[in-house]
Amino acid sequence: DSHTQYERVGADVTMKCGSMDWDAAVIWTVNGTDIDESHLNGSYLILKNVGLSQSGQYACYEGSSWHLKYQTSLKVGMPPKEPVLMCRSNNYPKGFYCSWHLPTPTYIPNIFNISVIHGTKDMVCEKDATPKNRCHIRYLQLFSTVKYKVTLTVTNPLGKNFTTLTFDEFAIVKPDPPESVVAKPVPNNPRRLEVSWQNPSSWPDPESFPLKFFLRYRPLILDQWQHVELSDGTSHTITDAYAGKEYIIQVAAKDNDIGTWSDWSVAVHATPWTEEPKHLTTEAQITETTSASTSSFMAPPTTKICDKGAVVGSGAVAVCWTAGLVVAAYSVLFI
Amino acid sequence: MAAADSPSAALRRDLCSRGIRLAGKMRADVVDLLDAYVEQQGLDASASVAAVEGVPLAAVERWDEQTGTQRLLENLAAYRAFRALLAQMLEEQREQLGEADAGLGRALAAVLLQVSAFAYHLEELLRLESRGIPGNAEEEEEEDGPPPPPRLSLFEQKLRGLGVLRELAQWAVRSVRDLRQLAKPSPATGAASGLAESP
Numbered sequence: 001d002s003h004t005q006y007e008r009v010g011a012d013v014t015m016k017c018g019s020m021d022w023d024a025a026v027i028w029t030v031n032g033t034d035i036d037e038s039h040l041n042g043s044y045l046i047l048k049n050v051g052l053s054q055s056g057q058y059a060c061y062e063g064s065s066w067h068l069k070y071q072t073s074l075k076v077g078m079p080p081k082e083p084v085l086m087c088r089s090n091n092y093p094k095g096f097y098c099s100w101h102l103p104t105p106t107y108i109p110n111i112f113n114i115s116v117i118h119g120t121k122d123m124v125c126e127k128d129a130t131p132k133n134r135c136h137i138r139y140l141q142l143f144s145t146v147k148y149k150v151t152l153t154v155t156n157p158l159g160k161n162f163t164t165l166t167f168d169e170f171a172i173v174k175p176d177p178p179e180s181v182v183a184k185p186v187p188n189n190p191r192r193l194e195v196s197w198q199n200p201s202s203w204p205d206p207e208s209f210p211l212k213f214f215l216r217y218r219p220l221i222l223d224q225w226q227h228v229e230l231s232d233g234t235s236h237t238i239t240d241a242y243a244g245k246e247y248i249i250q251v252a253a254k255d256n257d258i259g260t261w262s263d264w265s266v267a268v269h270a271t272p273w274t275e276e277p278k279h280l281t282t283e284a285q286i287t288e289t290t291s292a293s294t295s296s297f298m299a300p301p302t303t304k305i306c307d308k309g310a311v312v313g314s315g316a317v318a319v320c321w322t323a324g325l326v327v328a329a330y331s332v333l334f335i
Numbered sequence: 336m337a338a339a340d341s342p343s344a345a346l347r348r349d350l351c352s353r354g355i356r357l358a359g360k361m362r363a364d365v366v367d368l369l370d371a372y373v374e375q376q377g378l379d380a381s382a383s384v385a386a387v388e389g390v391p392l393a394a395v396e397r398w399d400e401q402t403g404t405q406r407l408l409e410n411l412a413a414y415r416a417f418r419a420l421l422a423q424m425l426e427e428q429r430e431q432l433g434e435a436d437a438g439l440g441r442a443l444a445a446v447l448l449q450v451s452a453f454a455y456h457l458e459e460l461l462r463l464e465s466r467g468i469p470g471n472a473e474e475e476e477e478e479d480g481p482p483p484p485p486r487l488s489l490f491e492q493k494l495r496g497l498g499v500l501r502e503l504a505q506w507a508v509r510s511v512r513d514l515r516q517l518a519k520p521s522p523a524t525g526a527a528s529g530l531a532e533s534p
Contacts, residue, residue, distance in 0.1 A: 093398070143509040144394035145501050147383070170508070208515050257359070257508050 003072040006108055006157035008079070008176070009052055015045040017060035018070035025063030031056045050076050078110030079159025087165055090202050090262075092173045092209060092255060093142050098165075099134040100127060100152050104172035113153045119146040119218035144169055155246055173259025175211060176200035178234070178251045190243040190266045193217075193270050197251050211253045214261060219245040220269075246271045316335070344520070347463055351518035354456050355511050361449040362507030368442045369500045375439050376493040384498040391416045393505035400514075406513040407461050407471065413506050414454040420499045421447040427492050450503070453510070460517070 007013050017026045022042040028035040039046055047054060059071040079102050089096035098114060114135055116123040125135035145168065153162040178197040186192040195215060199206045210232065216225040219242050230236055241247060250264040373380045386392060391413035395401070421443060425452075428440050458468050487495060 141394045141396050142398045143505050145392075145505050146394070207519065208512065210515075257362075257511055 003070075004075065006075050006077060006241060008158055009076055009328050010049055013047040013074070014041075015046075015047070015058060015060070015072065015074075016070070017043045019064070020060070020069055025158040026069065027061045027063055027066075029061070030054075030057045037111075038064070047074075050074075051261050052076050054108075065108040069325050075108050075157075076160060077156070078104070078106045080106050080110055080156055082161050083152050083154045083163050084111070085150065085163050085165050085225040087148075087150055087167065087172050089169075089173045089259070090176050090200070091204050092175075092259070093139060095136055095138040096172055097128070097134055098150055098152070100130070101133055102154065106156055106158070108158065110154050110156045115151045115153075117149045117151075118144070123148075125150075137255070139169070142169070164299075170258040173255050174251045175255065175259075175262045176202045176260045177265040178213065178253050181249070181251050181265045181268050183247070183249045183268045185270060186237070187273055190272050190274055191239060191241050191251070192298050193238040193241050193247060193272055194235070195238065195249055195251070195268075197265065198234060200253060203253075210256050212256050214252045214254070215249070216264070217241075217247050217249040221245065241272045243272060244274050247248045275294050343463060347460070348518050350456070350460050350463065351514045354453070354460065354514045355518075357449065357453050357456060358507050358510040358514065361446070361453060362511070364442075364446055364449065365500060365504045365507055367475055368439075368446055369497075369504060370412060371439055371442060371495060372500055375497065378493060378497055382494070382497065384494055384501065387495050387498045388418065390420065390495075390499055390502050391506070393502055395509070401513075401516075403517050404461075404464070406517060409465075410506075410510055410513055411454060411457040411461065411469070414450050415456065417450050417499070417503050417506070418447065418454060421450060421503075424496050424499065427496075431489065431492075446503075492501045519528075 015028075017024065017028075020026060020043050023043065025042045026040075026043045027190075028040065028045045034046065043060070045058065045060070055074055055076045057071065057073055060069050061067060082103055083100050085098060085100045087098040088094055088162055100112065100114075102110065112133065116125050117138055118141075120210050123137055123140070125137050128134045128136060147166050147168045150165045150167075151162060152164075153160060155178075169190075179200055179202060180196065181197040183195045184306075185195050186194055195217075197213070199211055203209070203211065212232065213230045213234070215228045215236055216229065217238055218225045226238075226240070228236060228238075238247075238249075247270055248267050249270065250267050252261045252264050254261045370380075372378075393413070396410075425440065425443050425447065428443060461468050
């Protein structure tokens with residue numbers, strides 16, 4: 001007849017060997033291993049200041065006969081701290097979801113219970129299969145000024161805790177970030193980049209509930225972002241890019257009328273179009289005539305001073321490092 | 336994707352676009368007015384105000400299933416009610432504070448004007464569909480509109496004002512959504528989103 005016992009970390013635990021007298025001769029084991037007599041007080045097992053590692057199967061045997069007299073599964077853990085709860089509507093106007101977690105683990109099983117009240121009406125939050133700590137609700141009413149009150153209670157054998165969120169329909173609207181962000185150079189335009197993206201797939205009706213967008217971009221070498229707000233359309237052309245510099249670009253979305261901005265989309269990188277260098281060139285570019293290049297020229301033999309892999313920089317300012325060394329050497333001479 | 340636009344469809348879309356802009360501007364002004372009102376009247380912005388009689392609630396069930404005509408009629412009824420409510424609030428303002436609070440009074444008057452304009456815009460849309468415009472109950476009654484309610488205390492007046500403005504702000508958002516639905520080309524079956532086909 002097996003038992004389970006839950007104890008707090010740091011507690012002192014006394015285990016009795018079932019109905020055996022205090023002075024009976026017994027042997028205790030934990031996970032099959034004998035426990036030293038020093039932990040015994042008579043036939044009681046004393047565990048002081050229990051830690052997580054002391055969780056396990058404890059068994060007590062009568063000394064002479066080795067009959068199993070008692071066994072219990074000890075689970076050391078903690079009562080729950082106040083849970084963290086978040087509710088959000090990324091699929092407005094269909095509904096919203098709430099998700100939660102504990103700030104610190106309890107190491108023992110927890111049961112979560114969520115209640116949603118709209119005014120005087122109780123609503124059912126349907127638990128999602130995945131992720132586990134999430135449930136969703138369909139809106140029964142739209143445009144209500146009455147607030148929603150969500151209470152999450154967490155219970156485990158060592159205690160319970162709860163948290164409450166109160167909000168109105170508009171406040172929790174936050175779309176997912178835009179998807180499929182693509183940034184491309186524009187041929188023959190060294191200062192332009194064409195960016196396009198799509199509405200997040202979770203947003204059910206972009207026609208009736210259009211999104212507006214916020215674009216931010218900067219060259220990798222700078223810290224300051226440029227921002228553009230776009231009230232419609234899912235594309236934009238950047239016209240003030242620094243020539244030849246690689247850019248990082250992100251887009252965020254927001255319902256046109258309510259709620260907050262989404263997180264930033266996945267970042268994309270792009271470099272504006274640059275003209276093919278005509279004078280400074282490497283041996284590699286001269287020899288690779290099989291590539292579909294429209295311009296062909298013969299570089300004078302004196303330019304063959306670089307190895308294939310020794311090019312530093314890109315675009316119009318490609319200089320190979322050996323040439324750079326030569327130049328540096330000469331500069332030192334002239335200082 | 337749509338068939339060649341009939342003149343009335345193009346006009347409807349145009350009216351809807353303008354209506355959306357009107358509603359958008361109205362909402363922005365109502366939100367500003369709300370902030371000023373809360374501050375001026377010494378109210379708590381997060382105070383819950385029980386639904387007050389006579390204030391049209393923006394909350395609606397099955398919003399996506401409404402027909403175009405339903406949307407227009409419900410909107411029109413609401414803004415007519417707000418027109419009367421705001422006029423009453425203006426009256427109360429003048430009584431309470433005389434000229435002391437001209438700023439709030441002016442803002443209230445400006446919103447009242449936009450509400451009237453929007454109501455008229457909705458009548459235009461209804462007219463476009465050869466829908467009879469429901470009689471304006473106020474036209475037959477005294478200039479104050481619905482029979483004056485029992486005299487509220489000053490505090491009750493303030494709370495009521497808060498409820499009116501909050502609900503109006505919700506309506507402004509709803510109206511934008513309603514008009515967007517209306518602006519969609521109606522499917523051949525004349526189903527929910529567009530205005531019903533004429534019999």
